[in-house]
Structures are given as structure tokens and as C-alpha cells.
Amino acid sequence: MNLTAEQIAGAIRWWLGLEADGDNAKGNWKEIEDWVLGKDERLDEFAAHVAWPLIDVIQRGIVQSKESGNDRARTCWDELKSFLKKQDELSRQMVDRATQFLDESTTGKGYAPVYLTQPPETPEAGEAESAATAVDQASAPSTVAGGFAPASNISGAAVLDEVDTVPAVGPPQPYELEAAPASDDESNKASNPMSDQTESTSESMTPSAASTQWQYKPLPNEPENHGEYETRAEESYEKLKIIGARVRGKKHKHEGTNCDDWFEFDTSSPWTIIAVSDGAGSKRLSRIGAKVSCQRAVEVLRERLKEHFMGELDWSNLAEVFKQDREGGVFIKKELDTVRSALHEAMLEAYKAVEDKARELSENSEYTELMGRPVTLDDLAGTLLLAAHTGVPYDGKNYSFVMTCQIGDGMLAAIDQAGALKLLGIADSGEFAGQTEFLISKKKLEKNNLWSKTNGFWGELRALMVMTDGVADDYFPNAPTGMLKLYGDLVLNSILRPNFKDGMPDINASLAGTELPNPDAVQAAALAVPVETISAEPQTVYIRSIDIYAKKLDRTVEEIIKDPGLLLAGGEGQPMCAENEPKDRLRIWLDSYQVRGSFDDRTLVVLYREEM
Amino acid sequence: MSESRRLPVYLLLDCSGSMNGEPIEAVRAGVKALIADLKTDPQALETAYMSVITFAGSAQQVAPLTELMMFQEPHLDASGSTSLGEALTQLEQCVDREVKKSTPTQKGDWKPLVFLMTDGQPTDSWEQAADRIKQKRINIIACAAGPGADANLLKRITEEVVILNNLQPDTLKAFFKWVSSSIKMTSQSIQQVGPDTPVSLPPPPPTIQFVP
Known part of the structure; x- marks a missing residue:
């Protein structure tokens, strides 16, 4: 020195x-x-x-x-x-x-x-x-x-x-008191953790204490790094918007390791295809498996579905349309079964692509040196969530048909115009947390297993959300309200616009009779809470939470989701960040909202209807 | 936003008469140091919850499962016999009562991590309790401390058994430091794993040996 x-x-x-x-x-x-x-x-x-x-x-x-x-x-x-x-x-x-x-x-x-x-x-x-x-x-x-x-x-x-x-x-x-998305009373407790021993496990407290110790380390110097983050936006065949973003989790930033998540989507045909994967956190090269599986699955689904039309199904009789031959593991209607078999084939092909990649890497001396041994299939373990969407006009309106399949954790969810939630994924529940399945075992690809993880949706779609566990776990339990809260947070933070199906809502009429009876009262409630991002260039982001908004309005989350006026009112005022593009806002929001014990990579793809 | 998943950590500490004097002092200092060290780690701070169960003439949970920020070190005194069986029964009850299981509507905790340290032979009937706790498939690391402890006996409780050659302050200090690193490593690696993936522990210092 x-x-x-x-x-x-x-x-x-x-x-x-x-x-x-x-x-x-x-x-x-x-x-x-x-x-x-x-x-x-x-x-x-x-x-x-x-x-x-x-x-x-x-x-x-x-x-x-x-x-x-x-x-x-x-x-x-x-x-x-x-x-x-x-x-x-x-x-x-x-x-x-x-x-x-x-x-x-x-x-x-x-x-x-x-x-x-x-x-x-x-x-x-x-x-x-x-x-x-x-x-x-x-x-x-x-x-x-x-x-x-x-x-x-x-x-x-x-x-x-x-x-x-x-x-x-x-x-x-x-x-400084770092703002976790929490209500006022909780924030007050956060600044004085000893003031109320019985509330000592208040969610907002420790993230603040620990957040001062989280560090930012750049990506390591490794082959096939995933970038720090990824964002993408497109428009579907039916003029629906689709945005996706992936961010590196706090844990990976702290340790200077790679983001293991990946997502892909395709809008080149009447079918919008979405794939999301979460590489196993315990495997150093799992990101490579995540990427390969998403890419291959989307490719297969695009090829298999681009010429496929849903035809003239009688959607007034849903039970008939979705009728299954459970033993055979097929839908009776061939229009649906084509989609099912495409999804299942995409899973198998994704598995094969990961297997091929593992073989290729096992013969690569650079990787052998990195790992201290040849790469194996296990090293590329990851989850895979697939969704295929297409428009099905019905009764003079725009309806959507969605089919999904999933291996491992993460979630897929659809919300319709009426604000009703349908989970299209299956929440994992092992005895203890964190026990999930990966796309590295042939057994998971057996028809019965895939069949049990296949789900469908038909209706007037407001939003279809596909996400890794890093997001799904923060909104647990996902039903009956978890995924509605996620959607609400996306709208309140001006990432998605509330859907004005019936024209511009009357904010004043919606707020009348609530605890925040007019737009001024909403502004005075100071819903936006500043949060410091953990990145190479930290910035302050103003995060809103529908939980807090609902409490202050004295309305349930469900009631807010159903009322575009309330949704619109909650997002007015102080913008979350300087960026305007929905995909950038999505990325910044994913990178900054705080939940105690949540430091995984976060990936979310949303297909949504935005019309006036 | 939803509740967070916790990493429950239980310390089972032998406070029998043979620990009196320097050894129990070293254990006190070790627990203190452990907590202070964990508080510098953001992941441990957000996830780890600590509990202490002591055993001597009887067994007792002297510190309930508490988040690190709120954890108050219990007072440890050494006297009496070595009620290992009772301690294991206590542990089983605490895990049943305090650790949340995953259900579709409840966010489960991470698999608990248990460190058991004893310097002598159990003085009560312990075999059945050992068999029951082993079936729980939680991560237990047992430490046979000093010449009076029987490492092979601890194998009935868990596969992960380590030996401390003596009860010198430095040896115990090194042990608690290793416990701290183990908790940090576990809190860093909590994420999706296949079922029954064994816990990965950092290499122990020279004064601690794994029993194969």
C-alpha cells in the first residue's frame, strides 16, 4: 500500500x-x-x-x-x-x-x-x-x-x-428506511422494530435491515452468460400486446453469478407461443438448459401450430368442447387435441435439445475445465412452462383459447374481462419448500404426467401471465387472489393499462363511497413508496402495491380488479420510473419490488388486451 | 405480498455437568459469535430463524424459533446428566409445532437444519426418539465433542456426524464458526432442489472430522 x-x-x-x-x-x-x-x-x-x-x-x-x-x-x-x-x-x-x-x-x-x-x-x-x-x-x-x-x-x-x-x-x-411494499403502519414499525415485539415478524422489517447488506456484483466471466436482463415487446396476430422481462435475482447479484431464467415468445402466426424456464439454482450451467429448452419448444410449437385453425367449435357448450378421454390422455375434439399433442411434443423435443446440448458440452474441454469434470445432463436442469394462445371469434366478440403445459414450479394464469382468475399451472407442494421437478428426467415426460399438467382456457382474455417461481412465490397462494394481486400491481405501477372495454371509466364515480373518495385523496394517500434498486447504477423507483391500495380504499382486491376506474385512479400521479415503455417498466418493477426472503431471478411474460 | 419462507435452524446443546467451566463458556461465546456473524449475511438475515434446545438432567427449548434480528441469546449453564432422548423428543415436537409444511394455501418453510452437540453418553433412553427423528428426513448434523462422546451412537440419529477431538475453547470456537458457515451456505442454496437432495456443507476446519 x-x-x-x-x-x-x-x-x-x-x-x-x-x-x-x-x-x-x-x-x-x-x-x-x-x-x-x-x-x-x-x-x-x-x-x-x-x-x-x-x-x-x-x-x-x-x-x-x-x-x-x-x-x-x-x-x-x-x-x-x-x-x-x-x-x-x-x-x-x-x-x-x-x-x-x-x-x-x-x-x-x-x-x-x-x-x-x-x-x-x-x-x-x-x-x-x-x-x-x-x-x-x-x-x-x-x-x-x-x-x-x-x-x-x-x-x-x-x-x-x-x-x-x-x-x-x-x-x-x-x-434510511428502505421502503418495502408495505402499509404505512408497517413502515412505521419497520423504523422501530423493537416497538412491538409481537409484530416482530412484520414482512417489511428485515428486508430493510438486510437490504443495506445486499451487494451488486457484475456477471462472472463465464461462457454463454445470460445478460444482466432481457426485455421484449411485440403484438400478436389479434393485436394483443405481449411483453416479457427477465431480471437477475438479488442473490445472483450479491454473489456475482448468472441469472438462470430464460423466456421466449413467438407471434409470427395466429398462435402466440410463450415459453419460460427457470434453470435449477443449484446447477452452475442450468441457464444453458433453460435457454435451449425455451428456444426448441417455441420452434416446435410454431411449426406444429402455424397452419392449425380451431375451426367451428360450438363454444356455447364448453363441456362438450373440452371433453376428454382421460384414459387415452387425449381431447375428443381433434382441434384441441392437436394443440395438446403439439405441447407434449414440444416438451419432448425441448428435453432432447437439452440432452443434445449436454452431450455437446461434455465434449467441450473449456466446460470440462470450468466444471472440473465433463458436463452431464443434470447440469442443465430446469423447469419449463409453455402456453399457446389463439383468437376464437364468438358471438361477435374477441375470445381467446389458451392451452398450457408445465414441468416444475412457476405459474401460468389467465384473467378474463370480468376479472375472474383461472390458474393454468399447478402449484408444487412438497413436504418442505423448494422440492420441484426438472426437465431432465424421461419419466416426467410420460404421457400421464404431461396430461396431468395440461390446462385450457376459453374466454374474453384480459391478461395471460406466465412466470418463473421467482415471481409466483411472491404472490403465494396464487389463488384465489395471488395472481389477481400480481395483475393489480402491474396495472398500479403503469406497466399494463387497465382495460377500458366499456369506454373511459369515471374515476370519480368509482372512488365515491370509498375511504379515498376522490383523486386528491388518492394522491394524498402517497401510495408510491421509494425503493432503491440493487444494480451497477442504483436508482430510486416508486412502487405501488394493490394490497396497500385495497386497505386504504377499504375495498377487496377482487373489487378493485373488477372496476377499471379504481385501477386507473390507483396508478395516477408519481410515475414508477422515468422509462415509458411497458417492457422497460416491467423489467424495472421486477428488479425492485421487495418481498422478504425473495431473492430469486424473476421472469414474467404477459399477453394482454389493451383497447379503448 | 405473501409470507416468506423461513430456514429453521435448531441448536441442540449438551449442557450436562461435564461441560462445566471452560467448555460451557466457549459454547456461550460460540453462540454469540454465531449470531453476530449471521447478522452480517443478508440472505441469512432474511431467511434464518434460530432456536436453542438445551439438555442436561432434562431437555428444554430455551429459545423458541426466532428471526435473527430478534434473537435473544439464552443463558446457558452446565450441570446434571445427559438427557439426549428427551432432547430429540423436544426437537421433534418443536419441528412439528414451529415448522410450516407446504400446502396449496400455505407457503412451506425450507427444510430445517439441526446442529446437535454432545460431549457424553446419553443417560436416558434415547433409541426410539433417535429412530423417529431420523425418519423426519430433516438435515441433522451431530457433533461428538471430546473423548467422552460416542460418534457411532450418533449415527443412529443422522448420517452426518462430526468429531471434535477435545473441548478446548479454540476447538469449540472453530466448531461454531463452521456451523455459521454451514447456515450461510444453506441459506444461500435454498432454492428448488429435487426431493431428498442432501444438504451441502462447507469443508470443516482441521479440528473437525467427518465420520464416514
Whole structure:
């Protein structure tokens, strides 16, 4: 490290969030960070030096004073910083001690070890114990971790000196209240997590605490990377809109690994074909299987269906149209059975394409080197969801026919003009979470299994949504209202427009009689909650949630979905983001809405009717 | 938005008389360090829920399944015998009561992760409880700590058995550090897996050996 004591002091000041002098404090800090993380025990020593004055203060109970709001975990560090700003002597000491340590150690002058309290008999263990005790005595455990990241790093580092994953030393994040999509009351609790012990599992709380620790790492340098994200928009044969987006999950961003999801769609014939796949998270190359299977399935369905017409079916008798020969695993009407057999063939062909790809990669030395062994079919495991849609005019109106098939988790759902939901997918339910099926076993492709996962829809379609588990799980249970909420959130965040089948709705009439009786009241309710995205270029996005809107209106989600006026009113005002294109908005929304414990890749394709 | 899936983590700690003195001190420090370390990991922070069950003359859940942010370390004291059977029965009851199963309308929790540490031979009847808990197919890592513990006996509870050669503070510290890494790794790898995929654990430090 080639820094002067002045430069080090400047960088440390910057890191501590103090007024930084020197022009390259941030860059210098990076150099210090690299050096500190370069050797295991350095971090401990460094942490101990930085912490010493702080621990001393904490031990004297200053943080414990009522004014500093000791039990408000999230705000503790902020308050400590503003406290430090007023404590010239203390912050000077912290800067000095850290500077002295770094200066002396890097210039070979050697340094004197510090102990957090009196040197104990066995320095290492004693130090750890007393460090933890010191922090504990002075503040509630939640304070240490929640709002006080450096301290938790210190205790973590000092005690667990051999931990493989070294706690990251970085500039403390601002501990502003990060807005999870939550109601006002929940947000209030979030800022004061200890205020209500019985509500301690409030959904909005921990994402905020943890969100300050989520990091962004770019894509790894691997062959066949999936891009950071993907968006696409087209128009179908019947002038329906279709948009799709895929984003890399928080977990993959944090670890600097690839997005495993993929989607494809095709609108080149009267059949709109959609394929969505979620590569198994436990397999490093599953993204390749996801892509190959989507591409092949769409290709097969396009070829098989492009000349296929649904003919003159009597849609007034749905039971007759959808009549099945269960034992044979076929629909009686050949118009439907052609679609079924195309879907099943697409599944088989997708499997074969994945198998071929696995064989190809197993002979590729680059991949063998990457994996430390030849690639196998297992490495390309993934789910596959397929949907085929076509228009079927009936009674002078535009009706839709949809058939779907699915292997593994994720969801397909249709919402009709009346706001009724039909799930076209099957929710997985193993004993414990996360046990799903993948497109790598021939057994899953047996006719009976595919037949049991085939679903149909006929009606006036408002929206058909196909998604990976990363989205479906956030709207669990998907029925009776989960998927309606998803649709509602898409409309409230101005990704989809509410459908004005019967002309422009009267917002005032819709709002009258609700708890937000006019557009001004809706604006005053401040439905849009700011959320910071985790990306290379973070931005603030304003997210709305139909759950909150429904609560504030005192209406059910179902009632809102049925009323275009209420939907329209809820999306007015502050736009979610600067982007205008629905596909871009979809991508940004997928990238920013927060649900605790949700950090998977998210992919959603929506086929929808947008007409005035 | 819906409820989140949790990763339930149970620590079953032997607090019998033989743990008195340095060993129990090291366990206390270890639990403290474990919690502090997990709180620095965003995935663990959003998913891991901790519980502590101690066993000596009897067994007791001294800390119910609690999210990390709210977790209060229980006070641990060492005295009495080694009621392993009762501890396993407690664990079974806690899992039945606290861990949510997947149903079409309920979001199930992730498969629980259990760390069992004992330094001696069980003093109660434990075999039936061991057989029952093994059938639950939850992820249990059992640790035979020090010369008094019997690793082969723990094999009846789980396939994943590790040995600590002694009860020195450094050895116990290393064990808890490894537990922390294991929880982090599990919270990072919770996602769809095929049924009955074994839990993957980080390589243990030299002072800890897996029993084949």
C-alpha cells in the first residue's frame, strides 16, 4: 500500500462517513480495503483498532442513553454518526488509531496490538468474549446487527477470525428506511422494530435491515452468460400486446453469478407461443438448459401450430368442447387435441435439445475445465412452462383459447374481462419448500404426467401471465387472489393499462363511497413508496402495491380488479420510473419490488388486451 | 405480498455437568459469535430463524424459533446428566409445532437444519426418539465433542456426524464458526432442489472430522 498517513486518514474519514478531506478518499479506501482483506488476521486487527474508541464509548453507556434511541436498530448507526460528528475528539481518535495502525503496519514499523479491554490471559479467546460482551452490555443485540453494520462486522470478525467468507468492509450504507411494499403502519414499525415485539415478524422489517447488506456484483466471466436482463415487446396476430422481462435475482447479484431464467415468445402466426424456464439454482450451467429448452419448444410449437385453425367449435357448450378421454390422455375434439399433442411434443423435443446440448458440452474441454469434470445432463436442469394462445371469434366478440403445459414450479394464469382468475399451472407442494421437478428426467415426460399438467382456457382474455417461481412465490397462494394481486400491481405501477372495454371509466364515480373518495385523496394517500434498486447504477423507483391500495380504499382486491376506474385512479400521479415503455417498466418493477426472503431471478411474460 | 419462507435452524446443546467451566463458556461465546456473524449475511438475515434446545438432567427449548434480528441469546449453564432422548423428543415436537409444511394455501418453510452437540453418553433412553427423528428426513448434523462422546451412537440419529477431538475453547470456537458457515451456505442454496437432495456443507476446519 502506497499511501501517506494523510491519505489514509482521509480515506478512513470517508469510510466512517465523516467529512472527508483529500480528493481521492474513496479510491484510497479501496486500496486500504484490498490490503485489509488481503490477509485473514489483518481484518480482525484493523476492526479492533477502529472499534476501540467506539467500544469504549459504548462501554461507558453513552449509546445506551435514551436520547440516542438505543432500541431502534435501523437508526442507531445514523445517530451514532451524527453523534460522532459532534465528538471531534472521539472521531479524531478513531481516525488516528486506524491511521496509525495502517501506517505502521504497511511501512514495516510494526504496531502494538490493542485489546478491547484489559489484556486477558488467553488474548484471542478473551478478546473475542469481551468484545461481544462489551457490545452486548451497551446495546440490545438487534442494535448491533441492524443499524450498526460496522459493529456487527467487528464482533463477527473479531470473534470468528477464521470464517471463510470475510465480512465485507465497505463504506457504511445509509440506514434510511428502505421502503418495502408495505402499509404505512408497517413502515412505521419497520423504523422501530423493537416497538412491538409481537409484530416482530412484520414482512417489511428485515428486508430493510438486510437490504443495506445486499451487494451488486457484475456477471462472472463465464461462457454463454445470460445478460444482466432481457426485455421484449411485440403484438400478436389479434393485436394483443405481449411483453416479457427477465431480471437477475438479488442473490445472483450479491454473489456475482448468472441469472438462470430464460423466456421466449413467438407471434409470427395466429398462435402466440410463450415459453419460460427457470434453470435449477443449484446447477452452475442450468441457464444453458433453460435457454435451449425455451428456444426448441417455441420452434416446435410454431411449426406444429402455424397452419392449425380451431375451426367451428360450438363454444356455447364448453363441456362438450373440452371433453376428454382421460384414459387415452387425449381431447375428443381433434382441434384441441392437436394443440395438446403439439405441447407434449414440444416438451419432448425441448428435453432432447437439452440432452443434445449436454452431450455437446461434455465434449467441450473449456466446460470440462470450468466444471472440473465433463458436463452431464443434470447440469442443465430446469423447469419449463409453455402456453399457446389463439383468437376464437364468438358471438361477435374477441375470445381467446389458451392451452398450457408445465414441468416444475412457476405459474401460468389467465384473467378474463370480468376479472375472474383461472390458474393454468399447478402449484408444487412438497413436504418442505423448494422440492420441484426438472426437465431432465424421461419419466416426467410420460404421457400421464404431461396430461396431468395440461390446462385450457376459453374466454374474453384480459391478461395471460406466465412466470418463473421467482415471481409466483411472491404472490403465494396464487389463488384465489395471488395472481389477481400480481395483475393489480402491474396495472398500479403503469406497466399494463387497465382495460377500458366499456369506454373511459369515471374515476370519480368509482372512488365515491370509498375511504379515498376522490383523486386528491388518492394522491394524498402517497401510495408510491421509494425503493432503491440493487444494480451497477442504483436508482430510486416508486412502487405501488394493490394490497396497500385495497386497505386504504377499504375495498377487496377482487373489487378493485373488477372496476377499471379504481385501477386507473390507483396508478395516477408519481410515475414508477422515468422509462415509458411497458417492457422497460416491467423489467424495472421486477428488479425492485421487495418481498422478504425473495431473492430469486424473476421472469414474467404477459399477453394482454389493451383497447379503448 | 405473501409470507416468506423461513430456514429453521435448531441448536441442540449438551449442557450436562461435564461441560462445566471452560467448555460451557466457549459454547456461550460460540453462540454469540454465531449470531453476530449471521447478522452480517443478508440472505441469512432474511431467511434464518434460530432456536436453542438445551439438555442436561432434562431437555428444554430455551429459545423458541426466532428471526435473527430478534434473537435473544439464552443463558446457558452446565450441570446434571445427559438427557439426549428427551432432547430429540423436544426437537421433534418443536419441528412439528414451529415448522410450516407446504400446502396449496400455505407457503412451506425450507427444510430445517439441526446442529446437535454432545460431549457424553446419553443417560436416558434415547433409541426410539433417535429412530423417529431420523425418519423426519430433516438435515441433522451431530457433533461428538471430546473423548467422552460416542460418534457411532450418533449415527443412529443422522448420517452426518462430526468429531471434535477435545473441548478446548479454540476447538469449540472453530466448531461454531463452521456451523455459521454451514447456515450461510444453506441459506444461500435454498432454492428448488429435487426431493431428498442432501444438504451441502462447507469443508470443516482441521479440528473437525467427518465420520464416514
